[in-house]
Amino acid sequence: MTDLNVAVRTLCEFAARKGDLDLRYTPAPTSEEGIAGHGAVQARRGPRYQREVALAGQCSKLMVSGRADGYDPIAGRLEEIKTHRGDLSRVREAQRNLHRAQLRAYGALLCRQENLNQIDLALIYYDVGKDKETPITETALAEELWRELVQLCEQYSDWAEQEASHRHERDLALKNLTFPFPDFRPQQRALAESVYRNSIRQQTLLLEAPTGLGKTLGTLFPALMAMPTARHDRLFYLTSRNTARQLAVDAVHLLRKKQPGPLPLRTLELVAKDHACEHPDKACHGDACPLAKGFFDRLPAARKDAANHTGALTQGVLADIARQHGICPYFLAQEMARWCDVVVADVNRMFDQSALLHALVRQNDWKASLLVDEAHNLVDRARGMYSVELSQARLLRVRKQAPKALKSKLDGVSRAWQSVIRDHCPDISREPVMLDTLPGSLTGALNRLVSAITDYLADHPPDLALQELMFESLAFTKLAEVFGDHSLCELIRPARGKARLSIQNLIPADFLAPRFEAADSTLMFSATLSPGVYYRDLLGMPEDTCFRSLPGPFTRDQLEVNFTPDISTRQPDRERSLTPIAELIHRQYQQRPGNYLAFFSSFSYLNRVRETLQQQAPDLPLRAQRPGMSADERTAFLDDFNEDNAGVALAVLGGVFSEGIDLPGDRLIGAFVATLGLPPFDHWHDILRQRLEQRFGAGHAYTYLIPGLQKVAQAAGRVIRTPEDTGVIWLIDDRFLQPQIRNLLPAWWA
DSSP states (O other): OOOEEEEHHHHHHHHSOOSOOBOOSOOOOOHHHHHHHHHHHHHTSOTTOEEEEEEEEEETTEEEEEEEEEEETTTTEEEEEEEEOSOGGGSOHHHHHHHHHHHHHHHHHHHHHHTOSEEEEEEEEEETTTTEEEEEEEEEEHHHHHHHHHHHHHHHHHHHHHHHHHHHHHHHHHHTOOOSSSSOOTTHHHHHHHHHHHHHTTOEEEEEOOTTSOHHHHHHHHHHHHHHHHTOSEEEEEESSHHHHHHHHHHHHHHHHHSSSOOOOOEEEOOOHHHHOSOTTSOSBTTTOTTTTTHHHHHHHHHHHHHHOSSOBOHHHHHHHHHHHTSOHHHHHHHHTTTOSEEEEETHHHHSTTOHHHHHHHHHTOOEEEEETTGGGHHHHHHHHTOEEEEHHHHHHHHHHOOHHHHHHHHHHHHHHHHHHHHHOOSOEEEEEEESSOOHHHHHHHHHHHHHHHHHHHTSOOOHHHHHHHHHHHHHHHHHHTOSTTEEEEEEESSTTOOEEEEEESOTHHHHHHHHHHOSEEEEEESOOOSHHHHHHHHTOOTTOEEEEOOOSSOGGGEEEEEOTTOOOSGGGHHHHHHHHHHHHHHHHHHSOSEEEEEESSHHHHHHHHHHHHHHOTTSOEEEOOTTOOHHHHHHHHHTOSTTSOEEEEEETTSTTSSSOOOOGGGOOEEEEOSOOOOOOSHHHHHHHHHHHHHHSOHHIIIIIHHHHHHHHHHHTTSOOSTTOOEEEEEOSGGGGSHHHHTTSOGGGO
16 A cells, blocks of 8 residues: 555644543634734744744654644754643643644654754744743654654554545545436536536636526535545535535435445534534533543544444434444534545535634645535625624623622723723714724723633633623634724614624625635535626635526426516605505416415515505415514424415515525415515615725625625525426516616526
């Protein structure tokens, strides 16, 4: 067998971790902060200092390689830099031991490479909040370091051989992967060919693929087939909905079941911690949670069982394996993300500030293929990932009952709050105030508070209120450090002691660009991705991103699209529109009784139309969405769409019933859309328009038209779901006939 390659960090994380899982309130810097921290330390060194020193050497059966952070050949000193926040004593012993093991492994390679007898080793801990270095130094003999490296390699070599064999068998099987059905659906082959070419060419593609193509299987199958040729290490299928995640897991299961032989493909379903945690009332460390006690001692056996499992590692499967070995299922899943070929997860696992998958790609230098389902949602999701709100009320509640050790820091934040209010919002008002710059006194006070709470919680029982305040404050300070024209700062004071200060992201491109750069190939797909340049700009995708729109599998005679040149739903015209809209809905229902959805811009407008319908057509079966419906109520609302329960359901555009629901056949035969879906013309959106105009020269379209009409297309797209469906769409507003509006609607509606 050829040399087995392993990175120093991977080797140490596999073989050198022992003892308890311990995540006691030691908030870690983001990957961006870590990079900046490394740069800050390296910049202070002299001209002879060598940065990012490449090291490699054959040890046992392994070719071990990595990059040491810095080396001074004159002083004979090798450095490994680790970033942290708060008191260094809060970095747990297990973590420190891992850091030391990495440094000593680098030392062994350097001594062998440079023929040194001994080396000075320095573990540099850098506090990103205080810009402070703390060195921990030792002098080590080359012979001793090499002996330790051999021990690590011997622990890892059997696993490495297994992994190499698995990769060989996986790629062999994927080269001969067969489609699980006799033939493709209409346009599904074109979809698959586009995905395959994109993977092979290592490109980024925005692919608009209408409903009914079988996008889940039509993207997974070719992306898997391409993995051996593209030399992809991992495939990440990312989505925004749990139901879509399940569809992806089911698609891989179908592929596995339909192959003539075994398909050695490790598939992992990642779920949120809230859904996987067995002891949500306990903190994540060995003194509090039995599943954290001795976690790393029992992990190897659990990891082996998980790796040898022949089916998908779903939430339930991982829970069973974890239970057998007495370890935490959530962190077992985190570990298996290192070793699985396909990971099905929420988009935040690749794109948010502390994304696990992005970190693993960077750490292991993987060639990763991304499939992002329902990609039209990523703009809003990403804005949320890089936004945060600070609550004065939360601070005041905690301050009343806080321990004395934290009183001075809490008082400092309270005074900073008062200063911000006095300077920017002295009067009670529900109207927000936009701040040009962040209040430095408040962010400084928050940093000091975070450090104090971190230290306090390390020595005291868990306190949920303190934790929530700490995480809120930490999230704010992290985004404050990178505040720029991609975001805005909003202050609102609706009542005394109830002020809220938020950092709201407007342009996620600046944060997401490094995530796309880390991927070898990316496919963003959805039924609504036009115009592609909008998504490329706002998401920070590469300049050479390609766009393709596939024709739908449906014929034009399946869908009747109607316009209403004489009805306006503009705000001043709403009252005049009620009777014509009610008459239109009633007339359509009389012509073809069945199930219809009617969408409106607000609950207020919806209720006015409902009242009019009840007066003019009392025999028309009606039901309506209500604000704040529970999950059971939403399910019941959808269950009412059946052949035996015809009627018209009224809903709000952009709400839970306007996308992501599947009502094929006679469960839904028509939709009325009485709005362009435009966001409100308020101060906030005007600032967004200005920023987008400055950055991209398309402020109005990017703020109003494209987001609004995307909602329209998604809502109306509920009507035709299968090749057998027929239906009707009514676009109720004279503006739908304007050329600039019609050009943004799906082409096959023409």
